[in-house]
Every structure is written in C-alpha cells, then in structure tokens.
Amino acid sequence: MSATLLRYVAADPERESDRPEGVFAAAYDILHRDVSPAYLQAEIRKTLDWFVRELPIPDRFVSSRKAHRADTGLCWFKSDSVDCIRNVRYLVHLVVECGIPVREIRTNSPGYVIYEDDHQVVAKPTADTPR
Template identity: 45%
Template sequence: MDLIRFVTDARHAPYGHRSGILQAAYGLLADGGPADPQQAELRSLVDWFERHLAKPSRFTVSRYPRAQETAISWIRGSAREHVVRLRRLVALVEVAGIAVTELRTRRPGYVVYEDDHQVVALPFADTAR
C-alpha cells in the first residue's frame, strides 16, 4: 500500500510538518493568483476535491475535545483519479512559484481515519512529513 503526499516548504506551526498541496492551493485562491486561466483550473480542481475527497472528522487519536490535531493526510496510490488530479494541482501551484515535494510511504503512522482514497495518521518519528 503506497501512500503519497505532496508538500510545500511551508510549515504548520506548532507541529512542524510541511503543509500539503491542498493548503497551498487554498492559499493561492485566497491571494488571487496565479493568472486567470490557471486560477479557473485551480478553482475547478479544488472544487473537485471538495466533492470527491471526504473530510475526516478527526486528526488526533485522543477523544479529548481540545486535543491537538497533528495527524497528516496521505492519498492512496490506488486512488488513480485523485493522484492524477493532485499532480495537475502540483503543476499549477509550481507555476505560481511554490516548490512541491512528493513524499511516499507505506508506514504513515498511527491511523486515525481512512477510506478508499486516503489515510490520515499521526506520523511515526521516522515518517517523512
């Protein structure tokens, strides 16, 4: 089971893991860039993910309501359509000047949520993030 994560150099404070590609895309949309045709495609891709990728209800193993949500999301390599669309999203984000790195793992950490397309896990100490 290969899991894939596309990350930028931006870091989530206070946890230190790198921000994912969707976070970068939302930031670009909020800032009004990139140029018009790419902006429309960026919006279209983000809208597609909002419709076709479940929003996990938890990002922690704790049931305590104020627990720190430090889990990170990975896409399953078998979720082909999602991966193809993420790669296009990567291209658009890179055109806007944001470097993106692809991470792969088979050991994402302690799984707190999973479905047919994604795994959300608290990373092990040796898990790339």
C-alpha cells in the first residue's frame, strides 16, 4: 500500500483495559457516560452522525469467517480522504476536550488488508504494525 494511512487512538483513563481504543469508541463512551458538557455531547453526536451518513460501514472486520477467531482488524483512514480526515480531527478535538488524550498513528503498512474503500482500510495488524 503506497498511501499513508491514519488512525486515531484514545487512552481513556476510565477504561479498565490497558489496550488503546479507537477515537470512535471513545466518543461513544463519552455519550454513554453522559458526564461531559451538553454542548460537547451535541457536537460529538453531530460529528458521529456525519460519519454514519457519509462513511461506508466495512462489511468485514475479521480475516477469518470462523466464529471463534478473534482477528479483529484495525480501521485506518486514507490520508487523501479529505472530508473524513477533517471530521475525524474535529472529533479528536472534542474527545480531547472531554479529557481523553488521543494520538495520531501513521503507517504505509497496516498489515493484511481485509476491507478497503475510497476512504478507509481495515487490516489485520502484523507485529510491525504501529498501534
């Protein structure tokens, strides 16, 4: 894969897992907890709704069709998907405003590609995939 791919990972101190979660999971957690200011929750909801309308939902997140396999792929944005990048960076800003740090990860090698469209890639990470 030649294009740069971007992923946004949150380190939510409220989560019990030490495994980082994507910025979308963090945003939905913020809405579920209902402890952030109403204006931030409204902006998060509006931004998430944009993604629901505009970004295709991948039809695969695992590399195997066997139900017992847990090879869940990681989702990456293509750097040339300008509208998606602009909106996800705004979502990152909102999540950070709610007290959850978020970092951007870049790669050209996301691992074994499970799904791809014009805006995103879902890939099973390898040992070399940044997380």
